Amino acid sequence: MAKGARSSSRKANNAALKSKVFGPVEAARNERMQAKLLALIAQPKPKPAEKDVEMEVAEATTESKEVEPVAESKTSEAMEVDGEAAKSTAPARKTRIEKRGTGRRSSRKASIVFPKYKDGKRVTRPRQKNGFFPYKPFLTGLAQYEALEYGPPPEAPFDKVIFMVVDALRSDFVFGEESGFKFTQSLIASGAALPFTAHATSPTITMPRIKAITTGSTPSFLDVILNFAESDTSSTLATQDTWLAQLKAKGGGKMIMYGDDTWLKLFPDFFDRADGTSSFFVADFTEVDNNVTRHVPEELKNDDWNTMVLHYLGLDHIGHKAGPRSPNMIPKQKEMDGIVSQIHSAMESTEALKSTLLILCGDHGMNDAGNHGGSAPGETSPALVFISPKLKTINSGSQTPATFEENFQYYSTVEQSDIAPTLGALLGFPVPQNNLGAFVPAFLPFWPSNNDKTQILWRNARQILNVVQATFPSFEDDGPSSNCERLSSDVEELACQWRIITKTRPKADEDRNTDYWVVLITKWLQKASELMSSTASNYDMSKLITGQVFAGTGFLLASVAAGPTIFTSIKESTPFLLITLLYGIMMFASSYVEEEHHFWYWATTAWLVLLWIKGKRKTSFGTLNSRLLDINSILILFAARIIKRWNQTGQKWAGEPDIAKTFFFEHRMFFWYLVAITYLWILQVFVSKSFPRFPRLGAGVIATVLVTAAVSFKLAFTYEDSPEIMPDLIKSFGGNDSGVSLVTRARITFMAIALVFVYTLLTSFSHSKNPNPTSFTLHNLLTLFLATQSRATNIPILLLFEIQLYLLSTQPLSLVEITTTSLLLQHTSFFAMGGSNAISSIDLSSAYNGVSGYNVLAVGVLTFLSNWTGPVFWSSGTILLLLKLRARTTKSTLSKSDAKTEAGDEREIGANLYHKHIALRTFFVTASLVAVMAACTALRTHLFIWTVFSPKYLYSGGMDMKDEVVGR
Template identity: 50%
Template sequence: MPRVQSFLLVVANLLIPVALLVFATGFFPYKPFMPGLATYEKLGWEEKMGWSKAPEPKFDRLVFMVVDALRSDFVFGEESGMDFVQSLIRSGSAIPFTAHATSPTITMPRVKAMTTGSIPSFLDVILNFAESDTSSTLSTQDTWLAQLKAMEGGKLVMYGDDTWLKLFPSFFEREDGTSSFFVSDFTEVDNNVTRHVPAELLNSDWNAMIMHYLGLDHIGHKTGPKGPNMIPKQKEMDGIVRQIFEAIENEDHLSNTLFVLCGDHGMNEGGNHGGSAPGETSPALVFMSPKIKKITEFLNRESPVEPLQEFDYYKKIEQSDIAPTLAGLLGFPIPRNNLGVFIEDFLYFWDDGYDRIHLLLQNAMQMRKIVKANFPNQKWLHETEEVLCKEDMSSGEELACRWQKAGQMMSTFASVHPQMRVDYLYAFCRAAQEIMSSTASNYDVPRLVLGTFLAILSLSLTVITLFPKFKSITATGFSYALTLVLYGVLMFASSYVEEEHHFWYWTTSAWFFYLFISSSREKWFSKFIFHPAIMLLFLHRIARRWNQTGQKYAGAPDIVHSPMLRGPNSIVLWSLIGATYMDIAIRLAKHVSRSIAEYDKKTGEVEDNDANRFIGTLAVLPLGATAFVFKLAFTAQDAPELVQGINEGMLAWVGQLSLVDLARMVFGGIALSGSWIAFAEWKRSRGRKEGKGNGDLAVALFDLTAIFLVTQTKSQNIPLYLIFRMQIFFLTLLDLSPTAITLTTLLLSQSSFFILGNSNAISSIDLSNSYNGISGYNVGLVGILLFLSNWAGPVYFSLAGILLLGQHGKLRRNINVSEMDSRDWVAQERQHLEHLAKKEDEGAERRNGWGAWRDHIALLTLFTAGGVGAVMAACTALRTHLFIWTVFSPKFLYAMAWGVAFHFGVSVGLGSVFWWAGSW
């Protein structure tokens, strides 16, 4: 029977990633597009309107400058550092807009929207992080780059974010790409672009130059929108704008150049992006040229200005409107998959009203093809027939009605004012844009159903594996089942998904209160204030107040942003950080001391002494000190507001150190210490009798992992590990069953994820520690560090749960901060093992070996399969929901990370290593 259970558990675990993959292929398909390049076609009204050719273009050259994460207030606000751009707005040489960037606000889908005019697939969120991916190329799609390249003598040059090189392979005459993910670099990544600008401004062989600057986005990820480096970076970008604009004014070959400055997306108050917060969806957009004064001569725009609404400055347009506007201004056909609308301000470059109609009619005819392809069964009546419009029309009927009204206006007598025709064409185009942009994705429903079924099958197999445990119903088992059911139900509510942290906070608190009630009858727990469960509740309350997260209260006061840890009081923060590193270093010193002590094979005791402890302290001190100095140097460069209370001389010294070298020294010290301790324990294990292992290696590996996780955590969150450590200490004082340990591990893993400031929004992903010890972009290493830095809390408690579970087997009990001599613990452990050896029932076997580990993994698999299944069922049922792309789709991506990277990689993979190490 145990073998059958183990086999079913393996199959259940393998089904989870398969289910996620199948579901993802149906939920995130590439949207279909019409291949080939658009060409000018007859519109049907040429003879009536007297059109012989398309309106003359107003520009013959384009400079397209993207500043990554250029939020609207960075250009138009009172505190902006872009004075020159603001002067161009005031003088009439620039027209400003706030461009609405739809979710997901990630670089790749935003570049796709700007170049094709279409709405990208949400799958681009995943592909955006795969630096080597080429499956998302736009080489076969119609874009304004392809149209410019197809023109006579068309040549493109590109410098900056290599996302463009991935999207447009072999498009550019000259190119120099930079990695968009090396967020530790604020300067070189931009200098590598700027160094090409002077020479290219003197060249006349290109008709489009694209630049994509990354430094401002990197500053945002590191220090937020109000960081000390933000205004200097804005001034630097403003200087580049000045250099290019003055060249346009002075160089003859640039006299007909259109200069576009824009952001691909914005950023939230944490400096991140990916979601749908106003700051993330509101990048700046500015069209600049001396020729623009022709259409702004009667306008007196002020700059800077106050926003009309949050981050809404001047007129707000869709980011997809860039593509058809460039097509009209530069004289090429509108890309075939475009859903953008020509920006009305630029119509007045053409004095003839019929030229304006011609431009807009091209836009409307192109969008009509897309509408007809999406509504193939809609009866599109001839333009001259009577319009059959009614109330409560479907989307297709509404667009048919608007098109016919526009067609009737185009076919009426020439005495109709051109502006009336323009108004009707705009009415159709904007309605088509709104309806087609919100049309549900082409989901593969059978795949959605199959993926959900596979998750349910995994759940069922796990239930079969655990069936023997269901013979008796316990309060712990009921609590576990209730947690799983409530979690699954809440996944169907968007507001609960956004505020999921509250569920875990309250569920964890309720569980700790139950532990108090269930164990309060024990004699030595009679005093309420000293009860371990009460202390767990108290510590949990502090931890959950450390960071505000979610959507509704993201900006509410918390401990991290309080004056007690910032400014002159930052010395308090660094005292706590130092205490955290010191606590880990003291425990590591004990492990090193034990590794060099003599071992008695007969008694199983370690003959430790003061000399060994002194040597152990000397051996570990450099590792702890280096880790602390690295964190101080890292914070001094990236968040100087957190080190204001530190001695200036010390800050000047650490400022000269290499962050990459320091991080490598820390990681190298961890690896060296782990290798030494593992080698020492291996040598001892060769002389031990079976059953003599005390699990010290597993505890040592846990402490080494702890110092690594602390290094991968934001400085302001490091003191939380002192709280986490104390929580583990109080848990060891409670006599928890294996099932209770698993449930506690699950609750603390989930709640610690949110306690560290994470949420279910893509914008909460922190990139700041993803390059520790890495001097360049490496997708594998960066991906691992990215995951471990964002899931540091869950990893910590997942591995701590293995040690807690080991108290019922062969692991050493001393995982708390106790000063009791290790020999006493060894003697107690031997007695404990002898006691277990006398029990021959199945329950004792399960607690003392593979059975306990199998049940632990089975319970974690049960929750993972159930949770993943609930998320997929919610996404399937609510696939037409208004928040499917802003709430449920990001939650599914997080479910993938929890199901594959955390459950498979940490709970099962790394957890197995710890369980095996506990047998030494």
């Protein structure tokens, strides 16, 4: 919330408004005022202009008489940043920002948006309905302390906070036996630190987790998309109530932030000093953290701040690159532990830091593959440690290191949303209005007085009650207060328990034991938090049904287009139809969606065996063709078996040994032999097939330049990205510092590929008699580009794809067989290269190849191609198989006709085949889309709707987009 300079007259108006307007609006308010109020409520994101506030001030002052204040109003004065302030952009990355005084900001306007009341009740923003991915509603304004019989709020034990986020800090990284946080563990043992495992709800992505930590609420699934759209501004928290906004409103010091620039996008114009770093340059382990640490010593000497946010990204980057078992992981943990030691020493020796609270936490964890975004135990179990010498007065210490926990639940488990109300009591500010978290009872001993304990929990409960009543209008304060477990709904049960708590609440200065009531209200807080966090979104069923109707219409049209092909070859089409049917049914089971790769692995193997059997029936036993078919089929199946073991994926076995992450790390030289063979294969294909209009020597020179540029970039990239997989001999090539940056090397590679691509297209128009070399050239260029965009450990799998494609091209496959084979191999290759239906499997390691800054289009395209490398390869390979079929069909068709019509007829036959293939592919795409949409609609209240079915819907969209862009 921005603090702009305000004139004295404006302050007078605000004071008048505070004293006269807050409370129920008179029933006699005229119709114009009511209409205006309703219009404001209906706005999805109210951004009141200054003149609107002044108008309301004038009208309210004129029309309102003596208005009694609401006795239990939580918000007596609420402030919200206006639209103009909310649009202020975050500072440039890696650029420190200094703000001194108010002169620089005097030109900015700040508006105050006060709560609206109708019939004595606070008017809240209505729940919005936006189809399947709606924004969740929130209460506007900034919470204020309400007057209670217990007197003023309890005195806060701390006046400064250092909030240190280590991205992807899984709980065992801090608490386990193999942890590098030895100093932090010593603080836990001595009692100077309180350890917790903070449960992070899905989606376990940085932006929604920061929202949950700062607001205390549960973010929406749509934040997953906004997290990747760095330029998005609709995700700002500038107009929402957070503990950062509360501390800024409280005053007492400046706010500073160093690290992940997500904080600057979420909280524009909040921080007085800041140095932001992009979180998506995942190849950087060191510099990204040094940019944060270099500010720490200086800031620890300054006494002008009360809030310091540090967000370290290096550990998360290591996880994305090499997983939690990377040799870089322990050194990075020790580095972070050193920062904790440095801050703790300053807290002990510096007088201004005596009452400072240091919080060490992760925004999320990581799975065994080093990724996050889903709901696996490792992803949802980040560490949370409260550190201060003052904690020794209430804590005797805990055992360290903690005993290994397979589910990563070390010590006590709290919700990440519990941080907001706990900070409110520890630092002395009201709980943010949209908070769903509960105060952590372990800190209650800071207040020996029962009166203070009661007040802290009561304020927290009343704040959550406001959210519950806004969400469930049927929630009633009056009613029975017994047999709560027998009530029909969770809301009624919660209301019943609330009445019990209200009746048994200790009065002010009442001298009796409050332990039992503390247990009651703590349980109520947790139950209310669970109920609100699990509340299903308010779906707009009309929009969902409309979307389903459009998808169904598309399926019917695709059926009409594909029908003739299917019914004229019904026997050949049966496997294709069976796969489509089984895939659609599978979408309604969460376990099958999580482990979908098994379906495609099994179906592909069965289909390849079926092709072998069908081929044997067409050849005579014991002939040369029969033996060649046997060898051909065995090699294809053998390659398929290796491909399935390349990357472990899914949920249950994602961390099991595989070829890419286990075998290659134990046989590094063998791995690089395979990489060399892959690039040599691409080179020889270029020389032999791709440049027929050049002399052999010229083709060799062009191919060598292309492949050398690609290999040079890949070696340098792997040296920076995953040096642990490079033997010393290979490092001597990859680590050769020629002064050329990775961005420049990537651009050279892309530019060379693009030039050859354009030249090939231009020359194809003047040599249209034999377009096959053009198609081969484009396919080979695409393969080289895909190798550049793939992880190094996935490059040899492209060689297996090429071998399978070559062997399949020698078989006389029909159109339906080609389409079925393409469908199976596209999906199999997606999972074999490490993909899954979890957000956590999205690979960002190659998203910035050749990009020096964030460009949403370039990064989006590169991210898409690096994650859908296998399907894109087989989409291109399918075109080559169709060209082979065209050649066979043309030869058979034209053997009885005039040779002069060969070229025209060949093009016509080719176009007809391709249209039939597209019709079949569209039939499967639309059928699968109908099934996925139907599953998401029917199971919209399912426990795993946001962790399983919603990501599957997004991945289905990605696969369909690939078909539209590449397939056509």
